[in-house]
C-alpha cells in the first residue's frame with residue numbers, strides 16, 4: 574500500500590506548478606498518504622533536501638506563479654552515481670514513489686529511471702513550450718499564450734501608428750506552439766516556427782505585398798528555435814548554458830535586420846523571454862494543473878508507476894512514460910496551415 578510519496582518540479586518553471594503541488598498534496602492527504610517535497614528538482618533528491626508538505630504548507634498557492642519547491646535542470650544521468658543515489662533517497666525517506674512534474678528533459682530522465690532502474694516514478698507534464706508527447710496540453714502553455722497574445726495586441730497598435738514591422742520573439746525551442754497560438758490569436762502577418770523552415774526572402778516579399786495593398790505595418794511572430802531553409806540565411810550558433818544546452822534567444826534581431834534590408838521598412842524587435850514563464854496562471858491552467866495533480870495522486874496511490882498524466886478529451890488519463898517521451902509534440906501541419914490563411 575502506498576503511504577508516502579515524494580514530489581519534485583524539474584526543468585524550467587512555469588505558471589501552474591504550485592497549483593499542481595497543492596492538488597497532489599490535497600488528494601494524497603484524503604487517501605492518508607503523506608507527501609514530501611524535494612527542493613530544486615533532481616538536485617534535492619541527490620542532496621537530500623526535502624521537507625514534508627501539508628495542507629497548511631500548501632495553502633494559498635493556487636494562483637501563484639513559480640514553484641514553491643524551486644527547480645533546476647540537474648539531470649541525474651549526468652551526476653556521479655545519479656540513478657543509484659535516487660534509489661537510495663527513496664529508501665532513506667521510505668517513499669513508495671516519486672511524482673515528477675517536468676518537461677521534456679525531466680520526463681526523459683524519469684522514463685529511464687523507471688524503465689532501466691525500475692524506480693517508482695510518475696510524471697506530470699509541464700512546460701510553456703507544450704511539446705511533451707501524448708498529452709493535448711502541458712501545464713503553463715496557456716498562460717504563456719495569454720502573455721504572448723497580449724504582447725501581440727500591444728505591438729499592433731504601436732506598429733499601426735508608426736507604419737513599422739514589429740517582430741515579436743517568443744519561446745519555443747523545438748516546437749512553435751506559443752508562436753502559432755499567440756500569432757493566430759493576435760492576427761500576426763507571419764509566424765516563423767521550428768517545424769516549418771522559413772525563407773526570409775519570401776517573408777520580405779510577403780510584407781512588401783501587404784504594403785502594396787495599403788497595409789503599411791506588419792506583425793511577425795518568431796519562435797526562438799525557428800530555422801531558415803537551408804542555404805537561405807546563416808544564423809550564429811548560440812552559446813551553451815551551464816547545463817550544456819544551446820542558450821536560445823535573439824533570432825528576432827536577425828529577422829528584423831534582414832526584413833529591413835529586403836524591404837526598406839523600419840522594423841523593431843521585442844524579445845518576450847522569461848516574462849512568458851512568470852506570473853499567475855490563467856484560470857484554465859489552474860484547472861488543468863489541479864486536474865493533473867489530483868489524478869497524479871490517484872494514479873500514484875494505485876501504484877501506476879512508469880506512467881504520465883495526459884490531458885485528453887477534457888480529462889486526465891495515465892499513459893506510459895515511454896509513449897510520452899518517444900517523440901516531441903510539434904505543431905501539426907494542418908494547424909499551421911490555418912494560421913497561414915491569415916498571412917497577408
Ligand code: F6P
Pocket residue numbers: 584585586676700701702744745746797814821850
Ligand atoms: O522551459 C522551456 C523553455 O522555456 C524554453 O522555451 C526556453 O528555450 C528555455 O526554457 C529557457 O531556459 P532557461 O530558463 O534555463 O534559460
